[in-house]
Amino acid sequence: MSVVPPGAARRIAKVAVDSPLPQLDRLFDYEVPESLADEVVPGVRVRVSVRAAGRMMDGWVVALSDSSEFNGALSAIDAVVSPVPALAPEVWALARKVAERSAGTTNDVIRLAVPTRSVRAEQPWRPGGTPPPEPGAVPVVTSVEGYRAADLEHVIATGERISLEARPHVVVLPTGDDSPALPATVGAWAVTLAQLSAVTVAQGKTAILIAPDHRDLDQLDAAVRSIVGADRLVRLDAAQSTPVRYRGFLQTRFRSGLVVIGSRSAVYAPAHHLGLIAIWDDGDPLHREPHAPGVHVRDAALVRQELQGGALVLAGHAVSAETQRLVEIGWVRRVSPAKAATPKILPTALSTGAAADDHARIPSVAWQGVRAALARGPVLVQVGRPGYPPQLSCARCAAPAHCQSCAGPLGIPGRGRAPSCRWCGALAAAWRCTECNGTALRPGVAGSMRTADELGRAFPTTRIIVADGSRTVMTVDDAPALVVATRGAEPVAAGGYQAVLLLDGDRMLAREGLRVAEDCVRWWSNAIALGAPGATTWIVGVGGRLAAGLAGWRQSGLASAELAERRALRFPPAVRVATVTGRSSAVDEVIAQLALPAIDVLGPVPTPDGTVRCILRFDYSRGHEIALVLREAVIKHAAARRAAARTAGRTAPARAIVDLRVRFDDVDAFEPE
Numbered sequence: 001m002s003v004v005p006p007g008a009a010r011r012i013a014k015v016a017v018d019s020p021l022p023q024l025d026r027l028f029d030y031e032v033p034e035s036l037a038d039e040v041v042p043g044v045r046v047r048v049s050v051r052a053a054g055r056m057m058d059g060w061v062v063a064l065s066d067s068s069e070f071n072g073a074l075s076a077i078d079a080v081v082s083p084v085p086a087l088a089p090e091v092w093a094l095a096r097k098v099a100e101r102s103a104g105t106t107n108d109v110i111r112l113a114v115p116t117r118s119v120r121a122e123q124p125w126r127p128g129g130t131p132p133p134e135p136g137a138v139p140v141v142t143s144v145e146g147y148r149a150a151d152l153e154h155v156i157a158t159g160e161r162i163s164l165e166a167r168p169h170v171v172v173l174p175t176g177d178d179s180p181a182l183p184a185t186v187g188a189w190a191v192t193l194a195q196l197s198a199v200t201v202a203q204g205k206t207a208i209l210i211a212p213d214h215r216d217l218d219q220l221d222a223a224v225r226s227i228v229g230a231d232r233l234v235r236l237d238a239a240q241s242t243p244v245r246y247r248g249f250l251q252t253r254f255r256s257g258l259v260v261i262g263s264r265s266a267v268y269a270p271a272h273h274l275g276l277i278a279i280w281d282d283g284d285p286l287h288r289e290p291h292a293p294g295v296h297v298r299d300a301a302l303v304r305q306e307l308q309g310g311a312l313v314l315a316g317h318a319v320s321a322e323t324q325r326l327v328e329i330g331w332v333r334r335v336s337p338a339k340a341a342t343p344k345i346l347p348t349a350l351s352t353g354a355a356a357d358d359h360a361r362i363p364s365v366a367w368q369g370v371r372a373a374l375a376r377g378p379v380l381v382q383v384g385r386p387g388y389p390p391q392l393s394c395a396r397c398a399a400p401a402h403c404q405s406c407a408g409p410l411g412i413p414g415r416g417r418a419p420s421c422r423w424c425g426a427l428a429a430a431w432r433c434t435e436c437n438g439t440a441l442r443p444g445v446a447g448s449m450r451t452a453d454e455l456g457r458a459f460p461t462t463r464i465i466v467a468d469g470s471r472t473v474m475t476v477d478d479a480p481a482l483v484v485a486t487r488g489a490e491p492v493a494a495g496g497y498q499a500v501l502l503l504d505g506d507r508m509l510a511r512e513g514l515r516v517a518e519d520c521v522r523w524w525s526n527a528i529a530l531g532a533p534g535a536t537t538w539i540v541g542v543g544g545r546l547a548a549g550l551a552g553w554r555q556s557g558l559a560s561a562e563l564a565e566r567r568a569l570r571f572p573p574a575v576r577v578a579t580v581t582g583r584s585s586a587v588d589e590v591i592a593q594l595a596l597p598a599i600d601v602l603g604p605v606p607t608p609d610g611t612v613r614c615i616l617r618f619d620y621s622r623g624h625e626i627a628l629v630l631r632e633a634v635i636k637h638a639a640a641r642r643a644a645a646r647t648a649g650r651t652a653p654a655r656a657i658v659d660l661r662v663r664f665d666d667v668d669a670f671e672p673e
Contacts (some may be wrong), residue, residue: 012068013040013077015059016092017050018107022635024050025105028059029068031076040064040077043085045117047078060087060110084122086114088253088270090308095268097303101623102664103578103630104293112291113268114249115236121247125254135231135257141198145191148338155311155335156199156276161302163323164315165336166192168343168529168553170496173226182222183475183492187529189315190216193278194223196313197259201232205275205310206252209261210297212286214239215474219492220261220280228259236262236269264289264297267304277301278313283320283515283522294663298322317525319559321518321566322573327556328563334556343528347505347539347547366501366538367458370482373499373535374462378481380497381455382527384504385447386468386486392419392428396438404431410441412450451503452484467491487523496532506541514571514670517546521558524550570600572667576620578630579669581613582637582660590633590660598622615669623664630662 011032017024030048032040040046042061050057058081068074087110095109124131144152146167155162166189173184173191197207209224211217217237224233234248252260253270260269264287267277279287279301287297298314305312314323314332326332348363362370373379392401392410401410401419408423410431419428419441432439448468456464459482467473467485476483478494485491487508508520528537528550539550549558567574580590587604591614594601599622603614618626637660 010066010068010074011037012065012074013046013061014063014065015046015048015077016062016106016110017048017057017059018110019050019057020105020107021638022105022631023639025099025107025635027062029065029070029074031074032064033076036077036080039080039083041085042089043087044083045081045086047081049075049078051075060092062087062092082117082119082122083127084125084250086117086250086253088272090272090274091268091270093307094300094304097307098295098300099293100631101299101303101627102293102295103627103634103662104295108292109268109295112265112289115245116242118243118246121243121250125250131254132251134255136229138202138204138257139198139228139232141195141202141227144195144199146188146337146339146341147192147335151335151338152196153199155313156196156203159275159305159309159311161305161312161326161332162314163319163327163332163334164192164313165319165334165556166315166317166529167337167341168317168525168531169341169533170492170530171223172495173222182218182225184222185475185492185494185496186219186223187492189280189317189529190219190223191227193220193280193313193315194227194259196276196278196311197224198228200275200311201228201257201259203275204257205273206256206271207259207276207278208266208269208271208274209259209276209278209280210264210266210287210301211261211280212263212284213488215492216280217261217263218474224259224261232258234258234260234269236260236266238263238265267297267300271308274304274308274310276311276313277305278311278315281316281318281522281526282314282323283316283318283518288668292661292663294666296322296665299665316522317529318518318522318555320522321515321559321563324556324559324563325573328560340553342553343531343535343537345528345537345539345551345553347542347551361454361503361540362501363538363540366540369536369538370499370501371459373497374459374480374482376480377478377495377498377532378476378483378493379499379501380490380493380527380530381451381482381484381501382490382503382523383448383451383484383486384507386449386470392441394433394436394438395440395442397433397436399433399435401428401431401433401441403428448484448486452482455482455484465491487527490527490530492530493532497530497535498532499535500528500531500537502527502537502539502542504541505539509542509546512671514566514667518559518562521546521550521555525555570617571670572617572665575617576623576664577618577666577669578616578626578662578664579613579666580616580630580660580662581607582611584612586633586637586660587612587614590630593629593633594626599626613669627664634660634662 013030013032014027015030044061048059091113095106098109099106169188170185171188171191193209200207256273282298327334403421405426406424408421410428411422452464452466463481465483467489473491476491476493600617604612607613
């Protein structure tokens with residue numbers, strides 16, 4: 001390790017050290033040796049000595065200067081790991097802002113933003129390398145189908161924030177796509193976002209389109225290829241190999257006029273000429289980042305739009321409560337299709353619970369409609385759970401059925417198998433209900449496989465396709481078939497489904513949790529939108545406000561009512577929340593620091609891992625202040641824990657040093673364990 005004495009002529013690099021320790025989340029000054037002067041530029045990876053950690057670590061050069069506020073001797077940069085400036089200035093600024101808002105560390109955000117390095121993928125972008133050829137001609141798209149030109153073209157031109165109500169139908173793309181694995185039929189939403197990206201690219205700017213999972217990404221991929229062209233498309237997908245993903249990342253770093261599609265981490269993709277960020281279905285839980293600092297992609301996009309400008313589009317068939325709040329406070333404008341395209345939806349409040357008989361699970365009018373639709377093509381049947389039912393119940397009183405030998409739950413282990421105990425395996429030969437003395441058993445909730453069996457008996461000559469968590473089906477053809485799918489696993493049918501049957505509505509709504517009704521509306525709306533023009537949808541087991549709202553295709557009204565209820569109860573997103581988890585003494589100390597007016601403290605309560613957790617509720621205006629206090633508390637406790645480990649002569653992993661964890665906007669805290 002070389003050290004430059006104070007007072008000498010120096011070229012200083014401001015380096016962000018790649019460390020999980022919160023006390024190291026700041027810029028450190030390092031001397032740039034003459035031998036590395038040409039390679040050390042903002043954005044490159046370097047190797048430096050970190051005295052606080054007592055070892056060599058990687059870091060990022062954020063800026064260069066000719067002076068330092070530190071008056072002592074500076075350590076010199078040891079080596080340049082890569083001469084390619086992978087960390088873009090706009091990504092660094094975004095990471096800092098997101099970390100500040102969430103009381104997290106900048107390095108945690110950068111790990112999400114910059115994929116794992118691939119030396120081979122860097123070669124074209126190194127000094128003297130040969131970058132790939134520039135994309136071809138810019139596509140000409142003068143309008144966005146289904147919307148008034150004054151709405152969406154104005155959004156791109158002025159960098160507006162909108163909540164976009166998607167058109168609820170499918171679109172058949174033109175033939176000739178160079179990727180036969182991609183769907184030829186996609187949701188109209190994918191075409192809308194692709195056309196918006198084409199308008200953005202025509203201005204020489206980059207568009208970032210974000211979808212929750214690979215099913216939606218495939219639809220976006222196909223639509224962008226068809227409308228914009230494959231040469232301007234960059235896909236950043238967690239399923240890609242490291243070289244492929246890093247190659248696409250570097251292309252977005254050094255090129256403009258591209259369309260970047262990806263899952264939640266794509267919101268951090270480098271784009272110095274950013275024209276559009278569009279998020280599909282922001283209410284999907286897959287948009288919630290599970291890794292620290294746990295920032296939702298919608299919140300990261302809002303921060304980035306404020307920093308860089310460009311348009312922000314939150315699109316969906318249903319409206320999340322968070323987006324509805326932004327609309328109601330005037331931060332986001334709602335945009336609807338030019339012509340109302342309300343699907344034909346017939347709800348029924350018929351119960352589908354354990355006490356309902358087999359034939360009552362599907363109303364007779366729906367049976368007749370499904371039979372007629374099968375003459376034209378495929379029919380979608382959505383169910384609440386996969387597989388066979390996990391537990392049986394009494395057919396008379398609906399009480400859970402238990403084994404007479406060990407009191408374990410009774411279930412059906414597989415297709416064609418006799419009821420038996422899920423614990424000891426004993427057959428339920430002479431079972432009798434302890435509540436009502438009944439002897440007949442029935443499934444609690446029919447899963448996808450049992451539903452497929454029932455439909456197979458009712459329609460013996462019809463093809464049955466099951467799509468659930470263990471059976472992935474991406475697309476189906478336009479031949480007659482009954483497609484039984486769990487929520488979120490519905491394949492796209494060529495030309496759309498001729499009818500849609502949504503079962504188990506009452507059972508889905510019976511779950512506990514803050515977002516139950518919101519999730520159900522989103523699941524049902526997305527399934528309904530897979531129907532062909534003129535297709536009928538039957539929703540079984542749903543009545544009241546939800547049924548009326550769906551029948552009129554008024555999801556924004558349902559979102560407004562949901563938000564009003566949460567506002568009355570001070571539940572998110574009506575208020576901001578933060579969870580603080582850690583040792584009891586550490587959490588108590590933080591609560592004492594935050595004993596201020598207008599902050600609700602719920603807890604602490606014990607957690608399964610032996611720590612405790614408390615929930616803080618506060619107004620959005622207090623967010624910055626509270627984030628600063630919580631961040632200081634995390635740094636303080638991490639430093640004290642590390643010092644204690646050193647005194648005791650122990651070496652603990654860096655992550656283990658952090659005994660206090662903070663997460664903002666954590667709606668999972670309001671869900672059942």
